Amino acid sequence: MTLSIHTPTLLLSRELPSLKYTSTPDRFDETWEAPLSTLLGLGRAAGADFIEFFLERVNYISCLAEEDTITSISPRLSTGAGVRVFKGQADCYVSTNDLSFSGLKAALEKGLSIMGLQLPAPSSFIPEINLELLRDYATKKGKDAWLGQTSSMREMGDVLLNANALLNKKASHVQSRRATYFRDWQEVLVAASDGTFARDIRLAQSVGYNLLCADGAQRSSIAKRAGDTSSPDFLRSWNYEQAAEEVAESAGRMLYADYVESGTYPIVMANEFGGVIFHEACGHLLETTQIERKTTPFADKKGEKIAHESLTAWDEGLSTKAFGTIDMDDEGMPAQRTLLIEKGVLKNFLADRAGSLRTGHPRTGSGRRQNYTFAAASRMRNTYIAPGDYTNEDLFASIDKGIYCKKMGGGSVGATGQFNFAVEEAYLIEGGKVTKPLKGATLIGEAKEIMNKISMCSQDLALAAGFCGSVSGSIYTTVGQPHIKVDSITVGGR
């Protein structure tokens, strides 16, 4: 057998300025393999332990209908990239609008210098970074044509005007009504020095109503939104008649509601957006981001009981037609289903790459970011409490005097584990029955305590679209749960 010795021609640092690449910012495809591989090799030659490039193109448009007029159509086009450089467990992140080879190289150089590293000398060899064959979720799942298939500006306007007109018919004492829609199309490309090379297209759409009703000094304002990431036809299939009926009914009931009397109550929390309780009171505290900051009481509780045995909860990126669904996270890892809590026992944390590196918890495909100006961090996707064995009737029957939180507003959790959320639509529970409407309620409590007070879960799990803000910006998520009972919680009011 004769071996032919092939002397490879290794790339020298001084050759970089003369390299020509065919990649363009207009499309992320295999042509980016060569320049990104070169840049990754350059970074490794400089002494970085790990490097990741995140490239992004965004085509966003929003549309606003107020009363019977389209008052705003706002297109936004954006292109950008971020490079993350790790040395040991420390890292830095540099972002730029310049996606040319020299622009990305300049960003890399800045990142390296922040980490105390320098580009290699002109005579240095640049190691080859072998990227995997492009893992292209966009093409594989037929998403390449999505942008052209979404609703046109005219169609957006027509749907929103029709929807707003219908809302006017359904509601009474209308002071102002708005219908809003946005479509956020995003193409991303991730390349990393461990060989990750993945592309995806995301299409997040959301549509909804804002209704303000007034009758003398009485006022009510109700908002309702739907969101989807699975189909260009989302706006066309929006059931705005049902949405208008729900919004009108809620606003009408709340118009003459009394202010809630503050105190400590047992509560029943509705499904869908009621899931914000788990999202704020527990979900954030199971992100490795919080372990790193030492702001979660659950850091050393894996395998221990942290919640009532009635409670099982998941976070995943796989559900169809859910707002937090992704094919891959923003670090190129395929989406997963993660069991967070099983019958009260903490099973897993949500980890991104850096979180896994620093805490030892395995990555869960949870590295997410708002856009290229942020480094990814461990974030939620579709997060929900699993259905239980009780019926809704069981829940209400178990309460003599309490509050039914039918619609939740947003909430937050602080560094000490204290959470809060607003209740948009509430009712008194008296003798197991839902009675008069109440407004102005805020729920507060401690995360460690509240999870042990969710004692009953019904069977009607339903999800709702939401927006979550944290260290890596605002992202699209889903919250959800069946109807649940919380044995006692502090309700702030008047």
Add this chain to the structure above:
Amino acid sequence: MTNIENIATHAREIAGQLGINKFDIYGATVDESSVQVDGGEPKQVKASSRSSVTVRVWNEEQTMGVTSTTDVDPKGLELALKTAYEASFFGVKENVPDFSPEATAPLAADIPNEKAPQVPVAQLLETLIGAEKELLSAHPAIKGVPYNGLSQRDTDRFYLNSAGALRNESRSYTSLYLYTKAEEEGKKPRSAGAFRISRSLEQLDLEGCLKEAADKTISHLNYEKVKSGKYTVVFSAEAFLSLLGAFSNIFNAQNILDKQSLSTPESLGAQIASPLLSVCDDALHPANVGAETFDGEGTPTSRVSLIEDGILTGFLHSAGTAKRMGAEPTGHGNMGAKVTVGSHFYHVFPGKPAEKEYSLASADNLIFIDDLHALHAGVKALQGSFSLPFDGWMVSNGKLTSIDSATVAGDFLEVLKSIVFVEKEAELTPGGVCPRIWVEGLSITGE
């Protein structure tokens, strides 16, 4: 030729080629670096250099469309102008936005376009690591500073239009935030923080920020529950300004015209607050580090009286709202498909002299609120109501005792009318300058 002049030249050329006769552009470039630390080590270091422009185009039918883009090269500008032109045929036909009549008027203030030199990231890290170390040594209960950040930012912004208006300005600022976490055996974790902003790292009040964060944290270590009920509440500067900002629809002319406000066009001249309160929006206040001399439409900014001795005296306007309401533009417009209106920098100060002056040193049975939380969720801006968790203290015979988790609820218009004292000494916050505000009869939910 400067970058802005390049953009103006390219835009005129491309617009001409596309047959677009009327357009304007608002743009900004940001160059920033920021650091966070943890346990004496760098935790997150970021640097960013980005630009964006918003382009408005008017078509032959005199309707307007807009597009924003981060691509400010000729190709990007061409795409933006084309997309804006396409959108213009769906633009409103009534009250169509137009150039501000003040886009070429002299500016009210001549603030030099000076940028402080950006310090190396290593220096930011060294400063922040030192600050963390000092905070951790302030008290044995302070276990960490989980939320911290030191950042420096250079901003260049400009406005130009096809009628020849051209404005630009440059600013620098450095900001620091420090939020501690304190833990003691058998007690709940407590947290407090402080924020400072200045034009450069050299001018930053680092010691003041450290002392405030440490003092507040230590004051919260011993806490008690508060009995639910009605109390006189003293709002810190930051707390009152956050509430004012949450209900700013009261002054916002666009919200008023959209019927998304607690005010109406006829509200001017009404007594909406205690005579003890006066409020201005003053973009050019000397304490406003990020002072902007023109708004997104090129209108010069100025000091605008909003409340004088409790009477509603003014609204914040864009060029369009001013035209519709028969007023002058006030320099509060933000360019977009629908021009929005936003405040710059509140200045809250005493109106009429109070009959009785109050002091925390001698106060009894009241609540001193330092920081309000969850404003994004607990405020019903269109109804005027709020129910918010807060950090604060119970004041008994001048002694402050930290409160263990409570909420404050009320109606903002009632709050304004229930002000019983506006202190003289004001404090600088990111949102403005404001003294402590004393309000009676607010609902507190504790135990």
